[in-house]
Amino acid sequence: MNKFVTAGIVVVAIAIGAGAMFGAMRFLPMNRAAHAQSTATTADPAHPKAIFFADLSGIVVSVPPQAGAPATSYVQIGMQFATYDERAVASFTTFQPIIKSAVINLLMSETSAALQDPTTRAALIQNCLDAANSVLAKDAGDRTDKPFTAAYITDFVVQD
Template identity: 25%
Template structure:
């Protein structure tokens, strides 16, 4: 009896492997019959890999901007961020290094203060209500991002405003979407710096 059981299990195992191999071969042949993708997609991951398939998909369209009828702005009132002082980078031989930061600004001897207010655009009433409830968390994340970013008040103010807008939009979308999955991953489509004063 145990002999027949072992033989039966062996046959079932063999059949399962044969079916699996057959399905694998069919999947491979289907991929081979697809039209040739661009060289960039092939280099990114080949035609059979997940990266290659992702590269072959068309890029998603940007979300449509809300119309004036359904646009909702939520605001963070004026607040002040301290931008820490930056010392010049030391050279490798102990000599003074480059005093300029990545944004082309010079090192600052004293901390600077940045007064900001921000507006966020959404078309979701739910996202606007969630934003109001979560504003302290969003504001804290923005302050942390600005302080740790290495931005300098001596740098290009247009670049600085753009970076702050990006940090702010990312922080608001992340915090609100994690707190309420019903609003989606990007409930806010824009962040706008409405007050920008450096001291």
């Protein structure tokens, strides 16, 4: 009799396992589809937004080697501005002379000795980014946030 009880328990356990597997196969795909549909409208880290770059290169400025000295050193710089908004690149192209002028003014306020310091370069990058965003804010249209999210120095030469 003990063998019959054990066999009965095994049969019941198999039946419960089969029922659970059937239920999982039946209902989990619907949950996955609903989850996929609800996350399709949110940002998907597997599919990041396209990033666009605006190029500002070929800037050469004479700067003094130290404060109070005549401008005998030269700085050549190239930058890339990053954005997720393709319209910002078109606006950048339109307003590039104004942005380039702002970057030149920022460089002319530095010395070649100061530009060797990484913290000065980091501040210069942030100031150039702020200048580009400030110029493009005047042509914002329906944009409310800053069009460029980052700036990168792609060419940097200081010659004494």
